[in-house]
Amino acid sequence: MARCFLFKPDGIGDFFLSSGVVRLMAKEYGEENLVITVLPPLESVIRGQFPKATPVVLPLRKNRVILNVFVANLLRCLRPWMMLMGTKVDVSISLRHMRDYFQNVLFFSVRSKKRLIASNLLLGNRRPVRRWTEKAFIGLFRPMVIEYPTAGAGVPSELEVNRLLAGAALGRNVSLEEIWPELKSVNLPPVVGPYWVCAPFSSSLEKDFPEQRWIEIFQNLKTYEKLPQLVLTGSRDQLGSLEAMRDHFKNSGFVDAEIPRIVLPENLQSFIDLLAGASCVLTVDTAAAHAATALDRRTVILFSGLHQGMFAPWSRSSRQKWILPKHGGEGEWHSIHTNEQIVTEIKATLQAP
Numbered sequence: 014m015a016r017c018f019l020f021k022p023d024g025i026g027d028f029f030l031s032s033g034v035v036r037l038m039a040k041e042y043g044e045e046n047l048v049i050t051v052l053p054p055l056e057s058v059i060r061g062q063f064p065k066a067t068p069v070v071l072p073l074r075k076n077r078v079i080l081n082v083f084v085a086n087l088l089r090c091l092r093p094w095m096m097l098m099g100t101k102v103d104v105s106i107s108l109r110h111m112r113d114y115f116q117n118v119l120f121f122s123v124r125s126k127k128r129l130i131a132s133n134l135l136l137g138n139r140r141p142v143r144r145w146t147e148k149a150f151i152g153l154f155r156p157m158v159i160e161y162p163t164a165g166a167g168v169p170s171e172l173e174v175n176r177l178l179a180g181a182a183l184g185r186n187v188s189l190e191e192i193w194p195e196l197k198s199v200n201l202p203p204v205v206g207p208y209w210v211c212a213p214f215s216s217s218l219e220k221d222f223p224e225q226r227w228i229e230i231f232q233n234l235k236t237y238e239k240l241p242q243l244v245l246t247g248s249r250d251q252l253g254s255l256e257a258m259r260d261h262f263k264n265s266g267f268v269d270a271e272i273p274r275i276v277l278p279e280n281l282q283s284f285i286d287l288l289a290g291a292s293c294v295l296t297v298d299t300a301a302a303h304a305a306t307a308l309d310r311r312t313v314i315l316f317s318g319l320h321q322g323m324f325a326p327w328s329r330s331s332r333q334k335w336i337l338p339k340h341g342g343e344g345e346w347h348s349i350h351t352n353e354q355i356v357t358e359i360k361a362t363l364q365a366p
Contacts, residue, residue, distance in 0.1 A: 015103040017042040017182070019049045020120045022071045023109050025281065027171070028055050029303040030324065031108045032062065033192040034175045038106075039063055041183060048100055050093075050119070054281055061199040061282035069093050071119065086115050097122045104129070104182050108175060110161060111135045114146050121154050128156035129181050131174045157181055170323050193329065194307040199282055202290025204274075208242040210291040211273070212301035213258060214251045220298050220317045222347050224258055228265050233356045235271070241292060243273035246284070246301070252277065293363060298325060306333045311362050315355070317346045331365045334358050 017038050021028055028051065039047055047066035049059055052073060059068040072089045075082070087094070097119060105125035109116060111134045121128070136144055151158065159181060162173045168189060180187040213227050234240060245255045255275050262272050278284040285304055288294055294305040294312040298319065305312040309329040316326060318338040326335035336358055338346035 014046050015042055016046045016048065016101070018100065018102040018105040018123050018125060019047060019108055020106065020116075021108040022050055022052050022073055022116065022119075025054060025300040026303040026324065028058065029196065029300065029307050030169070030171050030194050030327075031175055032196055032307055033172075033194045034106075034108060034179050035063065036195055037179055037187070037191050038182075039066065048102065048123075050097070057280035057282040058285065061285070062197060069096055073116075083115050090115075090119065094119060094122060098124075100124065103127065105156075106178050106182055107131070108178070110171075110174060114143070117147070117150050121150055121156075127182070128154060129159065129178050130156045131159045131178060132161045134161060169325060169327050172327065194303065194327075195329075196285055196289075196304060196307040198286045198289035198308070200286050202286050203276060203278060203283060204242070204244055204287065204290065206242060207292050208244050208290070209240070209293045209295065210244045210246055210288055210301070210305075212246050212294070212296040212299060214247050214254055215297050215299035216248075217319070220319055222297050222315045224261060226347070226352060227258070228261055229352050230355055230359075231262075231267075232265065233352055234359065235267075237356070237360065240271060243271070244287070244291070245273045245275045246277065246287060249277055293359070295359070309333075311365060313355075313359050313362050315347060315350075332362065334362050 019035060019038060021031055035049065044063055044065040047063060048069060049066050050069045050071055051059055053070050056068055056070050059066060071093055073086050101124045103125065104127045105120065105123050107120050107130040110131045112120065113135060133147055136147060159174065159177045162170045172189065172192065176187050176189055176192050179192055213222065213224065215221055231240065245258060247255055259273055259275060276287060278287050288301065288305045288310060289308050291310055294301060294310050296302050297315050298317055302312065302314040306327065306329055309332055312333045314335045316335045316337050326337065336350060336355060339349045
């Protein structure tokens with residue numbers, strides 16, 4: 014049976030976007046014939062979503078500490094790199110489209126009959142050394158290079174390039190439906206009873222929605238109907254911000270039964286299970302937005318518009334609503350929408366079939 018290598022040492026939301034391609038390759042090659050490289054936080058997702066696949070975890074870091082970034086990452090990844098060099102497959106696909114020098118070394122270390130990559134988006138930084146090394150890799154290993162599509166085709170370019178790569182690997186036209194992101198719950202959610210999830214913070218301050226306005230929106234929703242149990246969630250380094258937001262609820266007229274609880278799942282698969290059990294998910298453009306959408310949960314995303322057309326917006330059904338910014342206006346991206354407009358969108362999402 015043919016074997017397939019998928020290279021995806023990328024961000025959490027980026028991997029969720031590629032989940033449909035991984036699922037298609039598992040169907041075509043057999044899940045047990047997949048080798049998938051990911052960053053450490055995503056190992057639990059691979060083991061949960063694709064338990065028969067072989068994960069290779071790469072402890073890559075972006076920042077320099079003492080050593081040069083390349084040297085530091087080489088030392089961190091020495092063991093998995095040896096594993097990759099000992100791996101032999103029939104087709105290798107890079108789903109990482111911003112590859113630095115060491116990531117190229119890792120990808121091309123796997124012995125493969127056929128290699129597929131998209132044009133490297135990091136080449137746009139005008140660094141001649143990066144362009145020379147990229148040209149050297151392509152000349153030496155001769156992969157099939159798919160031109161990275163421009164935004165504006167009606168679907169995020171990350172999904173379109175994944176579709177093109179999958180089609181080239183399988184030798185046929187692959188439809189968008191075949192690679193549309195899809196996640197599944199593995200265990201029961203860690204919260205009992207009906208509940209909503211709010212993931213209010215992202216990894217970038219420019220994506221975040223003001224905390225005071227989150228409170229005002231929930232106050233407005235409370236007048237519409239009795240709110241179910243509310244869960245605040247995020248990453249462990251956001252715990253302080255989540256606790257401050259919970260205190261804000263306490264100081265804003267909410268009774269004890271309405272004060273949200275904070276749930277920090279032990280790993281990303283548990284995070285997926287938490288979202289899978291929610292009646293509604295409210296968030297900004299972060300991993301929660303892509304996970305909840307891939308789960309087809311009722312979801313409202315307050316979208317800053319950062320990287321619009323590349324990673325978002327996208328939806329599995331009418332259950333998801335991306336509230337888009339209006340460009341060209343004055344003020345912050347979120348100032349264009351009133352609380353009443355956002356509440357109206359949430360109500361419509363709750364009524365989606």
